[in-house]
Amino acid sequence: MDSLEIKNLNVTIENKKILDDFSLTLPKGEVHALMGPNGSGKSTLAKTLAGHPDYSVVAGESLVDGKNMIGLSPDEIARSGMFMAFQYPSEISGVSIANFIRAAITARLQKDEELQATQYYKQLYEKMDLLKMDRKFTSRSINSGFSGGEKKRCEILQMMMLKPKYAVLDETDSGLDIDALRIVADGVNKMRSPDIGILVITHYHRLLSYIVPDKVHVIYNGQIVQSGDKELAFELDKKGYDWIKNESVTSL
Amino acid sequence: MIELRPERLIPQNFQNSSLEMTNKDTFTNHLNRINSAPAWLLDLKRASWDKFVSTSMPKHTDDTWRFTNTKNLNLDKYHQISDIKSIKKESFEEQSNQLNLISGKIVFVDDHQCRDTEFDTELKEKGVIWTTLEDAFLNHRDLIKKYVTGKLPNLGAEKFGSLHHSLMTNGIFLYIPQGIEIDLPFTVYNWTSTMGMAVFPHTIIITDKYAKVNLVSFFKSMEPNIQNLAISCSNIYAGIGSQITFTAIQDWNLKTQSYHLNTANADQDANIKNININVGSAYMRHEHHTQMFGLGSKTDTYSLSLTTGEQEFDQRSLQTHSAPNTNSDLLFKNTLLDSSRTIFSGLIRVNENAQKTDAYQTNRNLLLSESAEANSLPGLEILADDVKCSHGATSGRLDDNQIFYLLSRGITKKTAQQLMVFGFLEEIIDKLDNQDLANRVRDIIRKKLPK
Incomplete structure (x- = not known):
């Protein structure tokens, strides 16, 4: 079966070990949640999977349907x-959303293929309607002057347009009010299909009431310390992360 | 038909008269060639030559040459040619087609007109003058005399400006009579084609009351490796309530040493928009003086540049407000790659009587390499007490996080850089207000960005 298979990933930043033999398998068609307290390695995992140059992989693999992504450049990984979906997407003034997404789609085309502009805009508007985004957004500069909710919707819009095999949503719920959270969650739910695997990284349980995961993993000190079904998220919410910390100490 | 092979680039007739710019025979020979010129012009030329000779070459310690690598400036190895008989004109005609919808076109090769003037006859009948200076000296003597005066921006490059006036032979003269509004641009192509050639393109635009006109000037080299000296001067005079848009596309090859010395003068309620696209030249000095001498006049000056390799762009501007209720805006955006350098030195001067002046001056630099260098010297000199003025300069480097963000969407590094550069420059391209021209400019930029 196709999957995103993270195998024994060891990652350091400035010689400090952040991910410690981290392993996780996300089968295509499923939604998994990765929860954990601050500093447990959640964002490091996200950035490492995307190929950020600041994170050095000491050992391990990230296999997209069997093909290792470690060592590839960020754009190769994306293609x-x-x-x-970033927790803090960059602001880039002067580059419009429409041109940006168009360039990203064009980068995925074969040499003799060409992007049909009318088809492109039709699709773009469709997805924007789903995310309740104003048409004016297409000509605005990437994330510049966007509210927290607008930035996250823009991330989901890009995901919808680029149709990835696997998506990692890094704390997409942070900085969102309840309305924005619902819109973003609706967007993600509409993308759920047998063709995509989604890893939702979050600190809080609240996003998972809207995006109900097939599995929940808990990360602590750069490792997965517990996995279970969606109930695990509720339990974690009730008992707090101290419970996990104590559990992981006693299990050692 | 003669083929344009490198060894043929230097015409036979010229080889005997090869002279250095600083040699006094250069000027004597020039005077002999133009002996049919009107006496006032010969006087102007003699005075300009004297000034050229008596002015010393700039030193980097001069105030108006701060930050300039003055050792790169030289006038020793250039010459003029007396005709272009041996040049294959067809190739210039083919490549002088950047815009399709135009009111007129003039093409110069090495300062000689290479094809007949193209001109909308309807406009001609209305009294519009669109012609070469060579022709204007013969057929519009009285009118041209008022506007060929040796005027310079006077921002430091007077030696080069004087050389221009002493040796210039050609250029364009565009005059729009009262009340005539013309939307489609006039275009002029200034080509260099000969090794070591010095060219002195001259531009005069005059609008009478309530007239409106638009000129696009292209500065290009036919070959990438010929070394040329180009000293271009333009003088624009916008009459009461009139409107002039002047776009200069400086796309000389990367071996050219160029000087673009421009003045723009606005009478009451007149409006001058000047857009400069600068990509070519090894060294370019761009001086721009806008003068609002009429009540309520307005000038907008924009510049976009992209420098690579070891290019140096040396930009000096002055906005002079000498009447009340005048308005000026200036925005210079430089994009720097490799070890290239830019200098921006700008001054807003508001004279005592120029109350209610509204003036802005901004220089923004985007550095795409660690070894590129952008220098900025913004300045204000305000003698009136009821004015709104601001100036500012920023220099930024491409942010790694921004690049990572673009890459993370599958965009290649090259495309990411292109998007960021256009993101930065599009603000100026927008001002062109002409989709065809905007696309030509985008092509020029794309061609120059790393592959």
Whole structure:
């Protein structure tokens, strides 16, 4: 079966070990949640999977349907079917959303293929309607002057347009009010299909009431310390992360 | 038909008269060639030559040459040619087609007109003058006399400006009579084609009351490796309530040493928009002086540049407000790659009587390489007490996080850089207000960005 298989990933930043033999398998068609307290390695995992140059992989693999992504450049990883929705997307003035997404789609075309502009805009508007985004957004500069909710919707819009095989949503719920959270969650739910695997990284349980995961993993000190079904998220919410910390100490 | 092979680039007749710019025979020979010129012009030329000779070459310690690598400036190895008989004109005609919808076209090769003037006859009948200076000296003597005066921006490059006036032979003269509004642009192509050639393109635009006109000037080299000296001067005079748009596309080859010395003068309620696209030249000095001498006049000056390799762009501007209720805006955006350098030195001067002046001056630099260098010297000199003025300069480098963000969507590094550069420059391209021209400019930029 196709999957995103993270195998024994060891990652350091400035010689400090952040991910410690981290392993996780996300089968295509499923939604998994990765939860954990601050500093447990969640964002490091996201950025490593996207190929950020600041994170050095000491050992391990990230396999997209069997093909290792470690060592590839960020754009190669993206074109192999990985997508990262960032916690803090960059602001880039002067580059419009429409041109940006168009360039990203064009980068995925074969040499003799050409992007049909009318078809492109039709699709773009369709997805924007789903995310309740104003048409004016297409000509605005990437994330510049966007509210927290607008930035996250823009991330989901890109995911919808680029149709990745696997998507990692890094704390997409942070900075969102309840209305924005619902819109973003609706967008993600509409993308759920047998063709995509989604890893939702979050600190809080609240996003998972809207995007109900098939599996929940808990990360602590750069490792997965517990996995279970969606109930695990509720339990974690009730008992707090101290419970996990104590559990992981006693299990040692 | 003669083929344009490199060894044929230097015409036979010229080889005997090869002279250095600083040699006094250069000027004597020039005077002999133009002996039919009107006496006032010969006087102007003699005075300009004297000034050229008596002015010393700039030193980097001069105030108006701060940050300039003055050792790169030289006038020793250039010459003029007396005709272009041996040049294959067809190739210039083919490549002088950047815009399709135009009111007129003039093409110069090495300062000689290479094809007949193209001109909308309807406009001609209305009294519009669109012609070469060579022709204007013969057929519009009285009118041209008022506007060929040796006027310079006077921002430091007077030696080069004086050389221009002493040796210039050609250029364009565009005059729009009262009340005539013309939307389609006039175009002029200034080509260099000969090794070591010095060219002195001259531009005069005059609008009478309530007239409106638009000129696009292209500065290009036919070959990438010929070394040329180009000293271009333009003088624009916008009459009461009139409107002039002047776009200069400086796309000389990367071996050219160029000087673009421009003045723009606005009478009451007149409006001058000047857009400069600068990509070519090894060294370019761009001086621009806008003068609002009429009540309520307005000038907008924009510049976009992309420098690579070891190019140096040396930009000096002055906005002079000498009447009340005047308005000026200036925005220079430089994009720097490799070890290239830019210098921007700008001054807003508001004279005592110029109350209610509204003036802005902004220089923004985007550095795409660690070894590129952008220098900025913004300045204000305000003698009136009821004015709104601001100036600012920023220099930024491409942010790694921004690049990573673009890459993370599958965009290649090359495309990411292109998107960022256009993101930065599009603000100026927008001002062109002409989709065809905007696309030509985008092509020029794309061609120059790393592959």
